[in-house]
Amino acid sequence: MNPYDADTHPGPYLVVEVLGVGEISVPALAPGPGEPLHQAATRVIEAAAALDERHESVLDAVRRSQRLLEGAGRGEVGRAQVSYALLRTALPELGDVLAQQDRAYSQLVESLSAYRRLPSSSEPAQRATNRGHGQGQKTRPSRDDDWAVAGQRGLVALEAVAAGGVRFRRNAIGEDPYVSREKAQRQDPAVFPQTVQRLVADGLLHQDTTESVYRPGQLLSLTSQGEAALRDGRATTSRVSAALGRTTTQATSGTLADSVAAPAARTSLAAPRSR
Numbered sequence: 001m002n003p004y005d006a007d008t009h010p011g012p013y014l015v016v017e018v019l020g021v022g023e024i025s026v027p028a029l030a031p032g033p034g035e036p037l038h039q040a041a042t043r044v045i046e047a048a049a050a051l052d053e054r055h056e057s058v059l060d061a062v063r064r065s066q067r068l069l070e071g072a073g074r075g076e077v078g079r080a081q082v083s084y085a086l087l088r089t090a091l092p093e094l095g096d097v098l099a100q101q102d103r104a105y106s107q108l109v110e111s112l113s114a115y116r117r118l119p120s121s122s123e124p125a126q127r128a129t130n131r132g133h134g135q136g137q138k139t140r141p142s143r144d145d146d147w148a149v150a151g152q153r154g155l156v157a158l159e160a161v162a163a164g165g166v167r168f169r170r171n172a173i174g175e176d177p178y179v180s181r182e183k184a185q186r187q188d189p190a191v192f193p194q195t196v197q198r199l200v201a202d203g204l205l206h207q208d209t210t211e212s213v214y215r216p217g218q219l220l221s222l223t224s225q226g227e228a229a230l231r232d233g234r235a236t237t238s239r240v241s242a243a244l245g246r247t248t249t250q251a252t253s254g255t256l257a258d259s260v261a262a263p264a265a266r267t268s269l270a271a272p273r274s275r
Contacts, residue, residue: 006190010055011048011108017190018112018147024048029115040115047108054101061094102176109194116147148194154204155233157195158226160184161205167217168196168207180217196220204229 003022004013012024021028029041068090160166165182177193199205204226208219222230 009052010105011051014051014108015044015048015112017192018150019044019115020151037115037118040111040118043111044108044115047104047111051101051104051108054097054104057097058094058101061090061097065090065094098171098176105176112147113145145194145198148192148198152189153192153195154199155230155237156189157191157199158204158222158230158233160188160191161220161222161226162230166191166196166220168193168213168220169215169217170213199226 002013002016004016004024006013015021015024019029024045026038026041026045029044030037160181163183167180168177169180170177177197179191179193179196181188181191196205196207200207200220203223206221206223206226208221211218
């Protein structure tokens, strides 16, 4: 479970989601020797902290803009005139901090990609990426966006699109990409826009570019290749769940058999113990 909140600490949250570590520190990201890995881990940590700082600046700018409009919302004309004058300055500032946040996000993604390209950190992630595409789906090695489909991210995105109402969108001010989901529940795992872009590039998703990317957003749908990958992913998940279920049942049955056999063993030491 991710210990960071995406709404308050988006930088560390993204690092944990991408790398699967329990904390954001150099020992966690670079447990073994090797100067290049330590340097890459340091850059990831610094980029995550920078994104958090830019995120907080955006929130501060939004709060200032809201305060300036309070008087206008209550119909206080005199205060509203002052608010409008200040707002003309506040809005460009909001646009600037949003652009800075977008650059910080891009720098974090680049640092994560550089970290995962190192041999000591990228090989496990590459294996997870290959599994995430389903059986028979080939992925190109050493891609900068492999993290976007690592683990279950690809399958999660395909499941969400199959449910319907998933759109790829961009923020009108900062051009930040994001995914909107009409049928999402609070506990549903996140769908990253980079995951959608990767699946579109791989031919698993279709993005309706005839619609505006800002509003309502471009509707996503499964291609025939995406439907096949989803079936494979579901089948693999079902087989794993069934295997785990059988293991649990066998373990429980063995425990019950031992508890039944124990009294018999005490009655007759010569009787073989049932297993």
